[in-house]
Amino acid sequence: MTIRVLAAGDHFVTNSLLIDALKREVPGELDIRELTLPWPVVPFGPVGEVKEASDVEDELIEALRDVEVCVTQMAPLTRRVLDASPALRLFCVSRGGPVNANLEAATEAGVAVTFAPGRNAVATAEHTLALLLAATRRVPQTHADLAGGVWRGDYYRYDMVGPELDGSTVGLVGYGAIGRRVSRMLEGFGAEVLVYDPYVDDVPGKVELAELLSRSRFVSLHARATPETTGMIGAAQIALMPAGSVLVNCARGALLDYDALCDALESGHLFGAALDVFPEEPIPAGSRLLTTPNLVMTPHLAGASKETAIKAARIVAADVARYVRGEALAHCANPSFATS
Numbered sequence: 503m504t505i506r507v508l509a510a511g512d513h514f515v516t517n518s519l520l521i522d523a524l525k526r527e528v529p530g531e532l533d534i535r536e537l538t539l540p541w542p543v544v545p546f547g548p549v550g551e552v553k554e555a556s557d558v559e560d561e562l563i564e565a566l567r568d569v570e571v572c573v574t575q576m577a578p579l580t581r582r583v584l585d586a587s588p589a590l591r592l593f594c595v596s597r598g599g600p601v602n603a604n605l606e607a608a609t610e611a612g613v614a615v616t617f618a619p620g621r622n623a624v625a626t627a628e629h630t631l632a633l634l635l636a637a638t639r640r641v642p643q644t645h646a647d648l649a650g651g652v653w654r655g656d657y658y659r660y661d662m663v664g665p666e667l668d669g670s671t672v673g674l675v676g677y678g679a680i681g682r683r684v685s686r687m688l689e690g691f692g693a694e695v696l697v698y699d700p701y702v703d704d705v706p707g708k709v710e711l712a713e714l715l716s717r718s719r720f721v722s723l724h725a726r727a728t729p730e731t732t733g734m735i736g737a738a739q740i741a742l743m744p745a746g747s748v749l750v751n752c753a754r755g756a757l758l759d760y761d762a763l764c765d766a767l768e769s770g771h772l773f774g775a776a777l778d779v780f781p782e783e784p785i786p787a788g789s790r791l792l793t794t795p796n797l798v799m800t801p802h803l804a805g806a807s808k809e810t811a812i813k814a815a816r817i818v819a820a821d822v823a824r825y826v827r828g829e830a831l832a833h834c835a836n837p838s839f840a841t842s
């Protein structure tokens with residue numbers, strides 16, 4: 503039996519990556535169609551022109567005609583798309599969460615939704631370390647000095663450079679795929695790692711949040727944005743961090759009070775901070791973040807790498823293979839859904 507599959511790729515997880523992975527992982531005959539989506543479709547962070555999900559629904563509905571399986575990063579699985587696509591049984595999202603799928607509607611329609619946890623853990627962890635070190639070693643500021651023709655000697659003043667990682671305590675808030683990877687990297691730097699994550703057990707260094715904050719010279723956020731984690735690091739929490747500490751957020755803007763962070767950088771309580779994610783993306787013109795001292799920022803790109811895209815395609819294709827073989831799906835997101 504031939505299964506009709508739609509590869510709905512974009513410029514990150516491309517159709518060619520999705521199709522290569524399907525051909526490698528999935529047994530039997532596939533009839534693969536392709537749709538290339540604009541980047542991004544909401545609700546992903548902005549790169550280039552942002553399209554509303556409703557703008558691509560019509561194209562998607564047309565491409566999904568008689569299609570049983572769809573593999574994609576961005577395609578919006580809305581109630582309207584589901585209603586118009588009765589042949590669809592499996593929708594595989596190559597992201598850390600199936601954020602572009604209406605799970606409730608998909609479950610009602612009998613469509614299994616999968617996702618690709620951990621596919622960007624290495625890229626995000628490496629970027630976290632890059633930002634942490636850039637903020638601590640003042641890399642952007644010293645580069646800007648040099649580019650401006652200034653060779654400053656005062657970086658040899660002890661108060662101008664941050665603490666060494668070796669022998670320092672680093673607090674990780676959130677100990678999932680990325681937090682664990684960062685922890686492994688920090689071992690190589692000789693740092694002591696503390697962890698706050700109420701949902702993991704048996705982790706060496708697990709402490710309560712207040713203890714983590716008050717003992718850590720570096721704090722890095724790696725929890726998902728949930729009602730519980732929203733605003734979890736505000737002025738009171740930053741005040742607990744030792745003077746001269748460094749705070750990094752490569753997780754989600756919602757976790758952190760950015761005004762409180764700017765206050766702590768301006769007062770000098772924090773030595774530095776580094777951010778890859780923001781409450782509003784792109785950062786609006788005139789934002790205080792753009793003029794706050796000792797802040798290193800990148801435009802929500804921590805998870806981006808060629809390897810992330812390849813792993814993402816492989817993870818979703820492996821679940822398509824399980825579906826074809828009638829096995830339980832490894833990363834099924836539907837609550838109380840029969841996964842085989």
Ligand SMILES: NC(=O)c1ccc[n+]([C@@H]2O[C@H](COP(=O)([O-])OP(=O)(O)OC[C@H]3O[C@@H](n4cnc5c(N)ncnc54)[C@H](O)[C@@H]3O)[C@@H](O)[C@H]2O)c1
Pocket residue numbers: 598619620622623626675676677678679680681698699700701702724725726727728730731752753754778779802803804805806
């Ligand atoms: N900047 C980027 O490009 C980028 C890329 C990938 C992921 N992310 C973000 O990084 C974060 C971590 O991603 P991940 O793949 O490791 O996710 P994950 O789901 O593997 O891990 C998240 C961890 O957060 C923990 N957690 C939940 N509630 C918590 C709480 N109240 N306090 C502390 N920890 C809590 C969970 O138990 C889990 O261990 C997410 O916010 C994700 O959206 C950002």
Ligand SMILES: O=C(O)[C@H](O)COP(=O)(O)O
Pocket residue numbers: 597598599622802805806
């Ligand atoms: O920020 C990304 O690449 C994204 O932040 C991915 O996040 P996700 O793991 O929630 O898809």
